[in-house]
Amino acid sequence: MIEVRELSKIYSIDGQVFKAVDNVSFRVQRGEMMSIIGHSGSGKTTLLSLIGGLTKPASGSVLIEDRAIWSMSDDDLSEFRNKKMNFIYQFSSLVPTLTSLENIMLPTAFGDYGEDVAGYAKELLALVGLKEKENSYPSHLSGGQQRRIAIARAFINRPDIVLADEPTGDLDEETEAEIISLFTTMNKEAGTTFVIVTHNKDIAARAGHRLKMANGVVSEINAG
Ligand SMILES: Nc1ncnc2c1ncn2[C@@H]1O[C@H](COP(=O)(O)OP(=O)(O)OP(=O)(O)O)[C@@H](O)[C@H]1O
Ligand SMILES: [Mg+2]
Numbered sequence: 447m448i449e450v451r452e453l454s455k456i457y458s459i460d461g462q463v464f465k466a467v468d469n470v471s472f473r474v475q476r477g478e479m480m481s482i483i484g485h486s487g488s489g490k491t492t493l494l495s496l497i498g499g500l501t502k503p504a505s506g507s508v509l510i511e512d513r514a515i516w517s518m519s520d521d522d523l524s525e526f527r528n529k530k531m532n533f534i535y536q537f538s539s540l541v542p543t544l545t546s547l548e549n550i551m552l553p554t555a556f557g558d559y560g561e562d563v564a565g566y567a568k569e570l571l572a573l574v575g576l577k578e579k580e581n582s583y584p585s586h587l588s589g590g591q592q593r594r595i596a597i598a599r600a601f602i603n604r605p606d607i608v609l610a611d612e613p614t615g616d617l618d619e620e621t622e623a624e625i626i627s628l629f630t631t632m633n634k635e636a637g638t639t640f641v642i643v644t645h646n647k648d649i650a651a652r653a654g655h656r657l658k659m660a661n662g663v664v665s666e667i668n669a670g
Contacts, residue, residue, distance in 0.1 A: 447639055448474040448497060448607065453506035455492050455662075466492040468662035469506070474655065476606075479633050479640045481650040483667075484659030490643040491536055491611055493659065497641065498609045499527050510607070528556055531607035532600040536615070536643075538592050540584040540599075546571060547580045550599045559603060570598035573628055575621070589616045597625060601632060608632070610642045614649065626652070 455467040466489045474480050484490050495501040497508055499515050507514050510530060515523060532553060533539075540549045550567040571577055574594035584592050593616055600608050610629075614622040626649060632638040644650050656667040 447476040447478075447511060448641070449509040449512075450497065451507045451509070453493075453496055453508065454504045455489075455496055455501065456504040465662045467496060467503070470662070470664045471506075472657060472664060472666070474639060474641060477633065477637045477639055478655050479629070479653045480642065480655040480657065481653035482641065482643045482657045482659055482664075483645065483647075483650045488659040489662040490659050493664070494533075494609050494611050494641065494643060498531060498533055499523050500533075525557075528553065528603065530605060531609060532603060532605040534597055534600045534608065534610040534613045536611035538584070538589070539596055540592055542584050545581050545583055546576060546587070546595050549584070549595055550602055553599060553603045557603070563602070567598070567602055570601055571595075574598045575624060590618070590621060593617060594621070594625070597628070601638075604636065605638065607639045607641070610640065610644075612643055612645065614644070614646060622646070622649075 450470055450472050453467055453470045454465060457464045457466055470493065482490055492501065496503050503516060507516060515526065518526060541552065544552065547567055550570055551563055554563045571580060574597055576591060576594055579587060579591060587595065597613055614625050617625065629640060633640060642649065642653065650656060657664050658667050
């Protein structure tokens with residue numbers, strides 16, 4: 447479903463060339479849960495944004511359902527991204543002037559998602575345990591609550607793929623377990639494919655396919 451081929455991303459800072467992602471190749475099968483672990487600065491967020499079509503690679507390709515995303519026009523890429531995948535960003539990404547419910551519904555503003563988007567948004571809000579915060583603005587929510595809204599938002603367009611960057615970074619253990627169970631349910635019932643960057647060893651270990659990243663280079667972690 448996702449094929450990453452010899453992907454590299456180079457940053458140059460003060461004339462120094464730096465490979466944040468260094469010739470990375472791997473595949474993610476449809477319906478797979480993949481985890482990526484690695485030290486801070488190893489290139490995980492950069493890799494996710496290359497896969498998600500947000501950052502352009504220096505070389506290499508990303509194929510999603512056999513389509514090379516970086517060969518598409520900007521419009522096609524936006525539409526493809528909107529229909530196929532959604533992101534849970536590492537840092538808060540809610541729109542401050544929209545309520546919880548409006549934030550969750552935002553990804554559906556650019557396409558036809560059927561009638562009951564609001565109903566599904568409310569369902570998702572309940573699934574992340576924030577039913578009573580429907581009309582709250584981000585500034586009136588805790589960091590972990592904002593994070594949960596961002597998680598709910600990732601599912602609103604019923605994406606085939608969810609790219610999650612430290613999705614449970616600021617959640618307590620109990621809430622974290624609820625979020626993981628939501629992911630597991632979406633994975634089993636809707637067949638959603640997940641790529642999850644995490645420092646949490648339990649989450650990483652539960653994934654069927656595990657990668658480790660160090661200095662821009664990815665390696666497979668074998669089961670067992
Ligand atoms: N826009 C940028 N310009 C220059 N360097 C960058 C840029 N974005 C990231 N980097 C560098 O690329 C490297 C990888 O960053 P990245 O954010 O991918 O790491 P990460 O593995 O996600 O780390 P963390 O676990 O702390 O989130 C870091 O050394 C970072 O400083
Ligand atoms: Mg990161």
